Amino acid sequence: MMAIVHFLPILWGMIISIMQIDATFVSRWYSAPFVGLENYARLLDFDSTVGSRFWFSLRQTTIFAIGTVVGSYSLGLASAVILDSDFRGSNVARILVLLPWISPAVVVLLVWRMMLLSDTGVVNNVLLSAGIIGEPIVWLIGANSIYSMILVNVWINFPWATIMLYAALKSIPGHLYEAARIDGAGRWGQFRHITLPQLKPISVVISLLLVLWSFINFTVPYVLLGQSPTRSGEVSMLFIYNYAFHNYAFGLGAAMSVVLFLFAMGIALVYYKYAVSGSFEGEGR
Template sequence: MLRTIFLVPYALPVFASVIVWKFMLGQNTGMINHVLAQLHITNGQTFWLLGNNAFISMVVVAVWRLWPFALLTLMAGMQSIPGDIYEAAAVDGANMWQQFRKLTLPMLRPVDQVLVLVLFLWTFNDFNVPYTLFADSPPASADIVSIHVYQSSFITWNFGLGSAMSVLLLLFLLIVTVGYLLITSRRTQDA
């Protein structure tokens, strides 16, 4: 039952879920402002989709959308760890914290390496969340590369600039990916 509830953000269509967030983040009628005002945290008039708060809102929505994938991946990795190892550690006197630190985390390292890389690439290339939240003109704090590529290609009809930006983005992500894989494979070999 809990797994099903946790998968809701990942199963919902992107636009439907982000539009719901857009309504919840509204200044006057948004649920977030209402709840924060009831808890006496803010005055209830915060602009979540404008100014410096726009980036925070975009990050919260993106994390909400992607954390179920991370949860599923980590759960699959944890289920692949044999139970005999934990039994042997318990017999040797390891408590739960020591089992987690000395067994679970090291055995999840390959899963974590792939998960961090995939989530980085997905987040860096995300267009749906910022475009649905802010349309064609995001605030300066939430102005990201994917929106610039879209504006250059389809708003100003400068397909050359949009293509060049896309290629440079691809090269940047390729360099980061290769560097990350080299660093993580070197750590694995040293261990």
């Protein structure tokens, strides 16, 4: 099943990336000419239109991933700490926190798209009423589109981070906090010297998965910004889809996908070597 679902599509994408499959050969791909690394050479030509746009989209994807990780983890950690305390209605609060994550993604994105409209959107109306802004902000077009995607992606993913961190908080031995209180540590000292170190193994896993999910995220940019986003919101997945299917350049599109795959896997391997494996080794010691 792993071979059918994962390895064969990856191998097939790599094969397509070294062939010139376009509108002429899309119905008879087996007769498409072999071009070797020509598609990859076009991507490495930063002066070409497709090369410059692809690497810019990769840059925007990196910003999208970093913003998602920082926002989702920060909000997830704050929510987990609050839910870990005993208060009236805590069970209801735990259910409410899960709503953005368990709701259908397309429905959530369409609602956010309406909320972020510049003229009738709820977000601008609230900010204007509060006096935070003086005029409506255009969220879905122009330079702000990347920040809109980060905001919505954080909203969707932070409940998952909350669940993981909440479970990790429950697994921290209580005697560590008791010993810290005896030594005179306050709440901030306990959080800094006990909670955060104990959460490090799960934190690095959460960060790694959020980065990978952000790099391959197609639903958020496509539903939120549409098929023709402005340059700021043109992340790699959306650019590859639009370029490959609108221009029938499936060979070049496959080459872009392979580069994106290798880039994401490179980040994952480096991160795993210096963060994930080190955290679990340290935990074992």
